Amino acid sequence: MTSMTVEPAESVVSRQIVVGVDTHKYAHVAVALDHLGARIAAQHVAANREGYAQLEAWAASLAGNGRVTAYGVEGTGSYGVGLASFLRRTGHRVIEVNRGDRRSRRSNGKSDTLDAEAAARAVLGGQAVAVPKSADGTAEMIRQIKIARDTARKAKTSAIVTLKALVVTAPADLREQLAGLSDKALIDRCASLRPGAVTSPTASAKHSLRTLAKRFQALQSEIREHDTILDDLTHAHSPTLRDGIGIGADTAAEVLIVFGDNPERVHSEAAFAKLCGASPVPASSGMTNRHRLSRAGHREANAALYRAVIVRMRFHQPTIDYVARRTVEGLSKRDIIRCLKRYLAREIYQAVMTDHRARQRLADHASVKRPRFDAASF
Template sequence: MSMQQVPSHRRVVVGVDTHKYVHVAVAIDELGTILDSRSFVADAGGYTQLIEWAAAFGGKLTFGIEGTGSYGAGLAGAVRRRGIGALEVVRTDRRDRRLRGKSDTLDAENAAKAVLAGLATAVPKSHDGVVEMIRQIKVAKDIAVKARTAAMISLKQVIVNAPDDLRQELQHLSRMALINRCASLRPGKVTTITASTKHTLRAIARRWQQLNAEISEHEKLLKELTSQAAPGLTEAFAVGPDTAAEMLIVAGDNPERVRSEAAFARLCGVAPVPASSGMTTRHRLNRGGHRQANAALYRVVIVRMQHHEPTKAYVARRSAEGKTKAEIIRCLKRLLARELWAAMRPIRDARNELQQAA
């Protein structure tokens, strides 16, 4: 298929189906006519070739990119640095693929048409600032926490099946006392079941200690970075570095892409949506959004319900009105999202000033 030129006043949309090694792009005009389709290597050189190929059509150029948080992140960054508009496209659902078929070119065409139809409106995260640093450290910490939990479970399971004398010595100890005791065991030469059990317990306990030290280092870094990025977040009651990190990760390094406080609440999965039918009028929570951010909001709300006087007064008032505990928690999560969005205002203002200066 040969390339076609488009008048400068007309719109050109390039849909991109991203993969690990190759990106497939399809260009369409504002009438939905396919102009050309090509494949490009998924590296810096390929990104440059793809952008130059798209720019050669003329017209007002917009990219619709799938997977901007994974394989498409590099291309989205390259497009943004060239000053070209880019939107994130959700992959086609399975039902549509069964009806229309599946190929990389079809997926790229669908991405372009989603932008043209106004179905894709989300601006991709930039992944180029302190929030991306926070996200990476949070990933490392979460992996270490899971491994530490697994180590403790394994340690206790070994103790359950340990020889009687060793089991009776260890099973009543508190967590830290158990870790320290097992880490200091001296199995000697492994010639008996007791010696092999001690060897195993010591290995697991020392692994737990190493992971615990690693987690502490991650937490220290998260505290420094979140305080640097948004000091107002960590000053809120019961909001620690972990919760602040989750909120910043949701907003991204370019929080101006989130257009309103209501949009931020929806990203966090705490925006109610209508669920009415017939004579029944009600709402339910939007189950979309960032699950980790939603869980972080829940943890903060639970702590505030126990230790925060204004929250305790709110719970008492809403309970008197006949609200259930689940309904009250839903309301509190929504209010908390509003509070934390306001605390991130300095970041948004700084980004806006930077863009205006540029």
């Protein structure tokens, strides 16, 4: 696509620049700032590999003999994932930038160029420091399978809820045959119905119930297939994590999705706890000194921690003893669960990082070239 230069670049021998990128489905808009915050130029490129290369070459030409210190990219998990991956592979520092402040947008207006400039200024000013996920390994595979599984589970729930509602309004003779059955028996009975020609309300009800029941069965089979894949992937990717009490394939998958394929971007166990919404938030005022539960963070990961904690509270003796001791000390069940989620976040972080370091050692060992046999040396 054509270049859109807002301010012509000066002939500079060497300069340090930061590039902000506002990403879209078919095109990206970039704005370059120098190290003092002065706007240099803007560029409009296609959202494909040719456009990514064009953007990199444009930024390098603006830097001259200097360098591009960082790229601030919006939407690194959606429209910007391809650009972020390309820039990272070519050795550039990529920073994930959140959407701009709405109050600022109302005051100063909104355009793609302004959004790209805001992204660059967020990086230059230090407001944006997060390293995006690399999305090029097993964690990305887990994320994709998990999406398919979760949507299938929602559709399965919707199918049986709709089926039961249809039974309530079915003709009396059919409703009486299906009333009082367990979920499994109801699905099996409805799946075996033979509606014949749809010439009456009873036949149409049988047809609908049979369709919903078969949909439920198909989705159930699909979910089992997804669960098998997730179990294999999580065991292979993080065996230490899977060895934890109460951490099954679903919980491990949710946690590994949060870490991504470059878990070193989560710099500490405290940062991981905050990312999961499991760290306490100060709620003090005046003479009081207290904390409250965090409502921020990755809610699916927080729910995964909660499920694992509930399992441990029932079947893990050290956790059972901890709950009893803290209850005697006067803590509510809600506060005890908050503490346990914080402890579990620390344990998970250590397990994931242990497996990550082990993979790095194996990769480093494999990359070392073995000495070649030289007959002339003997």
